[in-house]
Amino acid sequence: MAKSEATSVNRRSDIISAAIEVFAEAGYYRATTAQVAERANISQPYVFRFFATKEKLLLAALEVSWSRVIESFRQVVETTSPELLEGKLIQEYENIQAMYQNEMFLQMQAQTIREDAIQETMRNGLKGVRDMVLAAFREAGIGKPEERTMLFLARGMLCNVAVAINLPELMKG
Template sequence: MAKNETTMVNRKSDIISAAIAVFAEIGYYRATTAQVAERAQISQPYIFKFFATKEALLLTALEVSWTRVVDSFRKVVESAVPEQLESGLIEAYEEILATYQNEVLLQMQAQTIREASIQEAMRNGYGEVRQMVLEAFRAAGIPNAEERTMLFLARGLLCNISVALAMPELKEF
């Protein structure tokens, strides 16, 4: 990759990271691309070199956050022994919560946004995670795999709320 291309990839990544932070901190609707640009230390017009709209930037930020969850879970699924699968997935998600809290908060906010494209991105993200966990539970021979998957996802959402409200007692189980 040429130096200029590398710089552009890095700048795009910086913009996405800045957007995740700004959207998580003040909300998608209140956030402006000017605030994202300021956080990324670039000019506002430079954002539009990569993203046609603020919504396109949000969709990319959501894609990054869901990819992180999916990739993290995939590593566990590919390496865990059946007896440690669920605990491995829990540990992986706790690591995401600790390290990428803004991405989790972004996903939580996106759940309430009614735009069709954002709802679709959220359905796709949850659907991919659900399917991966369900298939892994079935392959591991976990009894009642469907119910255990639902409980796993429900606990994950409760963990999200715990982080958002600074109530660690919600995730103690």
């Protein structure tokens, strides 16, 4: 990769990271690309060089957040024995939640945005996680894998709510 390409990739990544923070803090509708540019220490036109619209920037941020979850789960699946799999996946999600809380808040907000492209990105992300966990549970010989997958995902959603509203009792059990 040429130096200018690497710089572009890094700048794009910086913009997405700034957008995740700004969208998580202000909400998608209140956030502006000017705020994202300021957070990334660049000019607003430079944001538009990479992302033609605020929606395209949100879509990229969501894709990054879903990719992080899927890749983290993939690593757990590839390195964990079947009898420890579900517990290790839960632990990994708790780690992701702690390290990338703004991404979790971003996903929670995006669930309520009715734009088709955003809904599709959310469906694809959650489906990717579901499909990976279901396949891993089946491969591990976990009984009732569909039900266990649904409960795993439900627990993750409940943990998201617990963190968002600061009600840690919801995460016990």
